[in-house]
Amino acid sequence: MRETSNHELNPNVSVDNVILGFDDDEIKVLLIERQPAGSSNGSLALPGNLIYDDETLDQAAKRVLMELTGISDIYLQQFHTFGDPGRITKKQDIEWLKAVRAHPEARVITVAYFSLIRIDEYEPTPSAFAKNAIWVPVDEVKSLVFDHNEILNKALVDVQQKLYHQPIAFKLLPEKFTLAQLQRVYEIILQTELDKRNFRRKILKTGFVLPLDEKQQGVAHKPATLYMFDQSKFNGGLQVSHF
Amino acid sequence: MRETSNHELNPNVSVDNVILGFDDDEIKVLLIERQPAGSSNGSLALPGNLIYDDETLDQAAKRVLMELTGISDIYLQQFHTFGDPGRITKKQDIEWLKAVRAHPEARVITVAYFSLIRIDEYEPTPSAFAKNAIWVPVDEVKSLVFDHNEILNKALVDVQQKLYHQPIAFKLLPEKFTLAQLQRVYEIILQTELDKRNFRRKILKTGFVLPLDEKQQGVAHKPATLYMFDQSKFNGGLQVSHF
DNA sequence: TCAAAAGTGTTCAAAATACACCCATGT
DNA sequence: ACATGGGTGTATTTTGAACACTTTTGA
Numbered sequence: 001m002r003e004t005s006n007h008e009l010n011p012n013v014s015v016d017n018v019i020l021g022f023d024d025d026e027i028k029v030l031l032i033e034r035q036p037a038g039s040s041n042g043s044l045a046l047p048g049n050l051i052y053d054d055e056t057l058d059q060a061a062k063r064v065l066m067e068l069t070g071i072s073d074i075y076l077q078q079f080h081t082f083g084d085p086g087r088i089t090k091k092q093d094i095e096w097l098k099a100v101r102a103h104p105e106a107r108v109i110t111v112a113y114f115s116l117i118r119i120d121e122y123e124p125t126p127s128a129f130a131k132n133a134i135w136v137p138v139d140e141v142k143s144l145v146f147d148h149n150e151i152l153n154k155a156l157v158d159v160q161q162k163l164y165h166q167p168i169a170f171k172l173l174p175e176k177f178t179l180a181q182l183q184r185v186y187e188i189i190l191q192t193e194l195d196k197r198n199f200r201r202k203i204l205k206t207g208f209v210l211p212l213d214e215k216q217q218g219v220a221h222k223p224a225t226l227y228m229f230d231q232s233k234f235n236g237g238l239q240v241s242h243f
Numbered sequence: 244m245r246e247t248s249n250h251e252l253n254p255n256v257s258v259d260n261v262i263l264g265f266d267d268d269e270i271k272v273l274l275i276e277r278q279p280a281g282s283s284n285g286s287l288a289l290p291g292n293l294i295y296d297d298e299t300l301d302q303a304a305k306r307v308l309m310e311l312t313g314i315s316d317i318y319l320q321q322f323h324t325f326g327d328p329g330r331i332t333k334k335q336d337i338e339w340l341k342a343v344r345a346h347p348e349a350r351v352i353t354v355a356y357f358s359l360i361r362i363d364e365y366e367p368t369p370s371a372f373a374k375n376a377i378w379v380p381v382d383e384v385k386s387l388v389f390d391h392n393e394i395l396n397k398a399l400v401d402v403q404q405k406l407y408h409q410p411i412a413f414k415l416l417p418e419k420f421t422l423a424q425l426q427r428v429y430e431i432i433l434q435t436e437l438d439k440r441n442f443r444r445k446i447l448k449t450g451f452v453l454p455l456d457e458k459q460q461g462v463a464h465k466p467a468t469l470y471m472f473d474q475s476k477f478n479g480g481l482q483v484s485h486f
Numbered sequence: 487t488c489a490a491a492a493g494t495g496t497t498c499a500a501a502a503t504a505c506a507c508c509c510a511t512g513t
Numbered sequence: 514a515c516a517t518g519g520g521t522g523t524a525t526t527t528t529g530a531a532c533a534c535t536t537t538t539g540a
Contacts, residue, residue: 012255013326013352053350057326081324081354083256083300107296109256109354111324161408180518197521198503205501221517222510423491440494441530464490465537493536502527509520 009050011103014110015061016048016148017076018155019069021119021135022172024181027188028135029152030124032068034096034145035131043092045145046152047130048110050101061113069133070125075171076113079158080151083109087147096145100129114155116171163189167208170229176212178224179203208233252293254346257353258304259291259391260319261398262312264362264378265415267424270431271378272395273367275311277339277388278374286335288388289395290373291353293344304356312376313368318414319356322401323394326352330390339388343372357398359414406432410451413472419455421467422446451476 019030031044047068051060057078066072085107088094097104124133141152162168169185170177183199203209208230216223262273274287290311294303304319328350331337340347367376384395405411412428413420426442446452451473459466 010255010350012253051326054328056328057324057352078324081300081321083294083354085297085299107253109300111326111352165404178519195504196519197505200520202502216519218512219518220512222519224519421492438530438532439492440532443493445529459492461539462491463539465492467492487540489540490538491536492538494534496532498530500527500529503525505523507521509518511517511519513514513516 006053008053009102010053011050011101011106012108014048014050014108015057015064016046016082016110016112016151017061017065018046018112018114018152019065019071019074020114020116020138020155020159020172021122022116022185022188023119023135024184027138028119029138029141030069030071031134031136031141031144032126032130033132033134035129043096043145044136044142046148047133049128050108057111058113061111067128068126068130070127071117071122074115074117074122076115078111078113080154081109081111082147082151084147090145093145110151112151112155114159116159116168118172118174121174160189167229167231167234176214176226176228178216179209179227180224182209182227208235249296251296252345253296254293254344254349255351257291257293257351258300258307259289259325259353259355259394260304260308261289261355261357261395262308262314262317263357263359263381263398263402263415264365265359265428265431266362266378267427270381271362272381272384273312273314274377274379274384274387275369275373276375276377278372286339286388287379287385289391290376292371293351300354301356304354310371311369311373313370314360314365317358317360317365319358321354321356323397324352324354325390325394327390333388336388353394355394355398357402359402359411361415361417364417403432410472410474410477419457419469419471421459422452422470423467425452425470451478 017030021028021030030047032047034043034045047065049064049068051057051064055063058076061076061078062072065074065076088097088108094104119135124135126133138152138156141149143149144152159168163186169182169189172185173181179200180196182203183194183196186199187194209227210230210233212226212228214226216226260273264271264273273290275290277286277288290308292307292311294300294307298306300321301319304321305315308317308319309315331340331351337347362378367378369376381395381399384392386392387395402411406429412425412432415428416424422443423439425446426437426439429442430437452470453473453476455469455471457469459469
């Protein structure tokens with residue numbers, strides 16, 4: 001019989017992290033190549049693993065991300081739990097579990113988290129069973145292990161919806177950014193084009209994006225004003241009154 | 244070692260259901276009194292229990308609700324997973340677990356679901372370890388077992404937000420309803436008052452609330468036209484353009 | 487005839503949309 | 514001097530908000 005507060009891996013519960021990154025150009029997701037790869041030609045996965053019995057789910061997500069990719073100090077947000085008993089069917093997934101897990105046959109449910117970060121502010125360094133950690137543009141992602149494609153897709157949909165209510169766009173930008181960069185983030189996440197003048201008006205009217213006394217440097221055109229996000233002035237999203 | 248596809252209870256994963264009901268007057272939540280109550284004077288809980296290893300989370304939520312309250316055929320929606328290792332601390336919770344669980348010390352995470360139903364269309368009949376199943380107005384809910392108060396509160400917040408994007412208000416009403424009834428649902432969930440004329444205009448403009456050739460009967464005032472929700476015309480919520 | 491809720495329109499203010507040119511910088 | 518992206522304003526349409534009286538029915 002297992003005990004509550006032991007530092008033991010729980011064979012039935014894992015966490016998976018969808019880390020989305022931005023490099024001024026496109027949205028990428030952080031994937032790991034599993035070690036051992038078994039028969040596979042480099043099977044890719046979201047960074048995830050079993051939880052310990054004495055940590056919260058949030059702590060587990062942070063720890064697992066750190067252990068597999070070296071990335072720490074980012075805000076991870078739970079978005080859905082996946083628990084289809086049939087989520088492990090691929091032969092090479094089963095082989096991999098046999099190689100690394102104490103209870104490879106156990107039914108595992110996984111609590112999924114996402115985060116948005118700026119790619120150039122983090123340097124993934126694979127460890128534990130991650131042979132490699134790479135950024136892959138989200139529309140170039142091929143088949144992932146387990147049900148990780150499904151998890152990634154749901155994360156992308158959720159991020160789109162949360163863009164209106166949470167200040168997540170700013171997590172994809174450096175602390176000081178131009179409005180053009182911010183607009184690009186919105187356009188890429190929403191997969192649409194926005195009018196520059198209307199976008200600026202709307203963003204500035206919210207009051208939580210503040211101009212600095214500072215301009216871009218070394219660009220071959222008129223330098224843009226830099227702006228900052230002011231958390232203290234953020235009160236719950238772009239105001240949307242429904243009634 | 245446990246096997247994947249056996250019909251066995253998973254000691255580490257449970258589901259909990261927040262069933263919100265409406266009776267034309269206020270929002271109530273369906274709670275059960277646990278059997279055995281132990282030393283307790285009627286400890287109340289959300290209907291929830293451990294999952295089996297061969298069912299999906301959604302199936303587990305449905306089954307558990309059915310087993311404890313007899314309610315079936317309602318749409319349950321997953322909204323959050325709670326997994327604080329300290330979520331079981333109250334003495335009487337621990338005693339109860341010892342009385343009914345094969346692994347009372349196991350660390351349990353719980354996947355929470357909510358649903359909205361019309362109270363007069365369901366007749367809860369307690370069974371299994373539910374000694375009783377009762378509707379309690381949400382603002383009269385006292386201390387619940389485990390972390391069920393936290394789960395209930397998060398459900399209420401989530402329902403508020405989803406009211407704008409999902410057709411959940413209609414689940415609280417009979418198939419045919421008046422616009423005044425619908426307005427009351429919005430007012431109660433949002434905890435605010437709405438202008439009758441503006442509400443009607445806005446709802447009718449969406450196109451997914453259709454008038455019928457039918458009126459209320461037997462009311463001591465001008466009978467209201469009945470309306471229906473048309474799922475096929477619902478395309479993702481009250482239109483909100485953000486840019 | 488009264489009580490009770492249904493149903494209906496207009497005005498004003500705010501927000502969304504569409505749209506085109508000049509500006510500052512580096513090369 | 515030219516290429517590049519930065520930055521700005523206005524007119525029109527759409528939406529939100531505030532507000533009060535007449536209608537139909539059963540008792």
